[in-house]
Amino acid sequence: MANAARIFPSSEVLTLARERALEPILKTENLWKVYRSGKVEVPALRGVNMEVFPGEFVSIMGPSGCGKSTMLHVIGGLAQATRGRVLLDGNDLTTMTDAARTLLRRHKVGFVFQKFNLLPTLDAYHNIALAQHIHGNGFDPHRFEVVANLLGLSERLTHKPSELSGGEQQRVALARAIVSEPKIVLADEPTGNLDTKSSEAVLSLLRQLNKELGQTIVMITHNPDAAAYGNRVLHMRDGQVVDGSTVH
Amino acid sequence: MIRYMIVQNVLHRPLRTLITAIAVAVEVAMVIMVVGLTSGLLLENAKRVEGVGADIMVQPPSASVFLAFSGAPMPIAIGEKLKQLDYVQAVAPVLVQFNSVNGLDVVFGIDPASFTAVSNGFVFHSGHDLQTQNDILVDDIYAKAKKIKTGQTMHILDHDFHVAGIVEHGKGARLFVFLSTLQEMAGAHDKASIFYIKNDRTDHTPAVMDEVRQLLPRYEVRPLKDFISLMTSSNLPGLGAFINVMIGIAVVIGFLVIFLSMYTTVIERTREIGVLKSLGASKGYIVRIILSETTLLCVAGAICGIGLSFLMRTVFIRLFPALSILISANWILRASAIAIIGGLLGASYPAWLASRKDPVEALAYE
Numbered sequence: 001m002a003n004a005a006r007i008f009p010s011s012e013v014l015t016l017a018r019e020r021a022l023e024p025i026l027k028t029e030n031l032w033k034v035y036r037s038g039k040v041e042v043p044a045l046r047g048v049n050m051e052v053f054p055g056e057f058v059s060i061m062g063p064s065g066c067g068k069s070t071m072l073h074v075i076g077g078l079a080q081a082t083r084g085r086v087l088l089d090g091n092d093l094t095t096m097t098d099a100a101r102t103l104l105r106r107h108k109v110g111f112v113f114q115k116f117n118l119l120p121t122l123d124a125y126h127n128i129a130l131a132q133h134i135h136g137n138g139f140d141p142h143r144f145e146v147v148a149n150l151l152g153l154s155e156r157l158t159h160k161p162s163e164l165s166g167g168e169q170q171r172v173a174l175a176r177a178i179v180s181e182p183k184i185v186l187a188d189e190p191t192g193n194l195d196t197k198s199s200e201a202v203l204s205l206l207r208q209l210n211k212e213l214g215q216t217i218v219m220i221t222h223n224p225d226a227a228a229y230g231n232r233v234l235h236m237r238d239g240q241v242v243d244g245s246t247v248h
Numbered sequence: 249m250i251r252y253m254i255v256q257n258v259l260h261r262p263l264r265t266l267i268t269a270i271a272v273a274v275e276v277a278m279v280i281m282v283v284g285l286t287s288g289l290l291l292e293n294a295k296r297v298e299g300v301g302a303d304i305m306v307q308p309p310s311a312s313v314f315l316a317f318s319g320a321p322m323p324i325a326i327g328e329k330l331k332q333l334d335y336v337q338a339v340a341p342v343l344v345q346f347n348s349v350n351g352l353d354v355v356f357g358i359d360p361a362s363f364t365a366v367s368n369g370f371v372f373h374s375g376h377d378l379q380t381q382n383d384i385l386v387d388d389i390y391a392k393a394k395k396i397k398t399g400q401t402m403h404i405l406d407h408d409f410h411v412a413g414i415v416e417h418g419k420g421a422r423l424f425v426f427l428s429t430l431q432e433m434a435g436a437h438d439k440a441s442i443f444y445i446k447n448d449r450t451d452h453t454p455a456v457m458d459e460v461r462q463l464l465p466r467y468e469v470r471p472l473k474d475f476i477s478l479m480t481s482s483n484l485p486g487l488g489a490f491i492n493v494m495i496g497i498a499v500v501i502g503f504l505v506i507f508l509s510m511y512t513t514v515i516e517r518t519r520e521i522g523v524l525k526s527l528g529a530s531k532g533y534i535v536r537i538i539l540s541e542t543t544l545l546c547v548a549g550a551i552c553g554i555g556l557s558f559l560m561r562t563v564f565i566r567l568f569p570a571l572s573i574l575i576s577a578n579w580i581l582r583a584s585a586i587a588i589i590g591g592l593l594g595a596s597y598p599a600w601l602a603s604r605k606d607p608v609e610a611l612a613y614e
Binding site for chain 1: 249250252253256257259260519520522523524525526527528529530531533607608611
């Protein structure tokens, strides 16, 4: 119970949240995800309870196979939970249809992946603009310019992913994730494929996005140095969040 | 945005795009050429029959409008009875034979005097009219195709003919010999396949046709003014089915090529589909991308196919001047539509497959 208490925001954060009458942007209640392999059931998440408030930058750490990525997929609406609840901006993902979760991803979630996952046929400009196009509100040149400048991509927009370094590709992926102003950015090992210098640059940008734009971010990492960029770190083990701490 | 993405996708794999477009082009060209060749031959045949200059054509009962399929079951004496009908100015009996050696040719056995009376005679490019039993007249297209000159000997129907003259095309057949010569060669003494009737005035045609029908009940009596409209594939047994089978084969080829191409595309782009889904792309959006890409490939292929058809026609006509290939706007549109619809059907399953992919599995695809 003591551990469970620590996986929620610190008293300072909670006080601030209460002062501002904030509801958690993300909340999970007894979240389970069980994979089936033939007749064998493999639980990846075993009753996860956690809250993330608007403007937080939460890092989730844990060893390989502890369920970090599965949790990111479930809270991002890419996978359906087996039981429990996921409330994202007040919407319960566990009761939603596939089409409704698609809409929710479109309007409220931005993903950043370890392998960048840019479309190889499109240049940086169109990779970023694609998110706005799918979002459906039309191209917003002002927002695009702000994001491109913030991430230092203005000079690299005409290049295709194969012509960009790993760090540049991840910055494009980051731009794609935030250009449609999502409620939350979910980053899955965003520095896993980067060298130290590029990793620091990407992490600094994530922190900058959080501080300057108030972007809520949940980042998965197994690197303690990377996790320290967040203002709260959660630890996962065997499909459960077992510990939480506030980074000052 | 979506157009840019589709164009970039198509350009990303140039060899696959090229092969797919070529397959669609072959499909379109095949349809256009099969229809063009059959329509061209029918139309050209019809124009030649109309070009005889007669008003009415009389054939035996149940005879085909395609002269090559006619035999010689009518007594030549019928011609004399036809001549005596009101308003009839001239009657020309013609025996039709089909020569299949070194090509497919219709040979007209004619009586020069009566044929001239009906058709106003030949326009000679060289030589003279039929004079001896072994003489033959050749039209200019046939002469050009076979490199035949006046005065040379020509072997057809197992017989040596002397080329008496080269005449302007458009008088029913490309080769003309004496009626009596052809009757003897065919063992059809005193027989004819067709009687061409020339009236004193064109507007008497219905009246003369009525007279002929009374005189020769059950015989085929056709006004030549509307002959072109009779020359359709539906009037030739099996031709319509043949065209449909050829179109079907072309569609199946196009369907399979597009299916395979788009299926491999979807497999190859599994991770990209996962990315689109993570961005919130709906199933419809993904289906739209795949089908739009298919449409682009099919349109490019159809344009190439149309160009290929005209190129093939030019080459064929240069190689075989007697050939007639009719490429119509109607069939260009129909062939293109067939290719695009077939392609879209072929891409439907891969598109459906793409839209159904699980985003987590798709993102993990290596």
